[in-house]
Amino acid sequence: MAKVVESVLIGRKDIDLMCRRVAGDISRDYAGKEILIVGVLKGAFIFLADLVRYITVPVKVDFIAVSSYGNDTKSSGVVRINKDLDEDITGCHVIVVEDIIDTGLTLLKLKNLLQTRGPASLKICTAFDKPSRRTVNLEPDYCGQVVPDRFVVGYGLDFNRSYRNLPDLCVLADEEDSDE
Numbered sequence: 090m091a092k093v094v095e096s097v098l099i100g101r102k103d104i105d106l107m108c109r110r111v112a113g114d115i116s117r118d119y120a121g122k123e124i125l126i127v128g129v130l131k132g133a134f135i136f137l138a139d140l141v142r143y144i145t146v147p148v149k150v151d152f153i154a155v156s157s158y159g160n161d162t163k164s165s166g167v168v169r170i171n172k173d174l175d176e177d178i179t180g181c182h183v184i185v186v187e188d189i190i191d192t193g194l195t196l197l198k199l200k201n202l203l204q205t206r207g208p209a210s211l212k213i214c215t216a217f218d219k220p221s222r223r224t225v226n227l228e229p230d231y232c233g234q235v236v237p238d239r240f241v242v243g244y245g246l247d248f249n250r251s252y253r254n255l256p257d258l259c260v261l262a263d264e265e266d267s268d269e
């Protein structure tokens with residue numbers, strides 16, 4: 090069932106500026122080092138692709154796919170790994186890249202898991218953040234934009250697996266499209 094896009098919350102030009110700013114911060118902080126960027130599938134794939142092209146220090150890229158069980162129904166839930174990393178992260182400067190942080194449960198669990206693998210450093214970078222929804226103590230080290238507690242899609246974020254390809258971050262209307 091499709092929904093209607095109600096409005097653009099963050100347009101593609103502002104998203105581009107956001108990527109340049111975050112990549113600039115990362116490039117400065119990691120001067121003289123190599124970074125291993127870990128993208129959390131699926132939502133992070135577009136932000137990651139934009140971000141790495143603006144980073145000026147050497148970068149390796151890997152992906153991890155997780156299923157999060159982490160809200161109303163399972164507050165102490167686990168993160169199940171559907172696809173693990175290909176790279177050994179021991180001794181690496183790792184930056185985990187997400188599309189959005191909501192409750193923070195997914196990243197908290199993932200961060201704890203990756204920490205056990207002995208990275209030289211481990212930081213979190215998210216395109217968007219909804220701090221008003223946080224239920225655990227988890228803050229990103231790099232954040233593109235704080236967003237309000239609305240259902241947002243586009244720029245990698247989905248509703249029922251659709252809308253990830255929208256170039257802008259958009260708000261979905263509550264009602265469904267009457268043509269569907």
Ligand code: PRP
Nearest residue numbers: 130131132159189190191192193194195
């Ligand atoms: C989204 C997002 C984070 C998580 C954030 O993933 O990419 O991984 O939810 O929520 P949390 O902070 O409450 O844990 P989702 O499960 O929708 O999968 P997707 O990336 O494949 O869209």
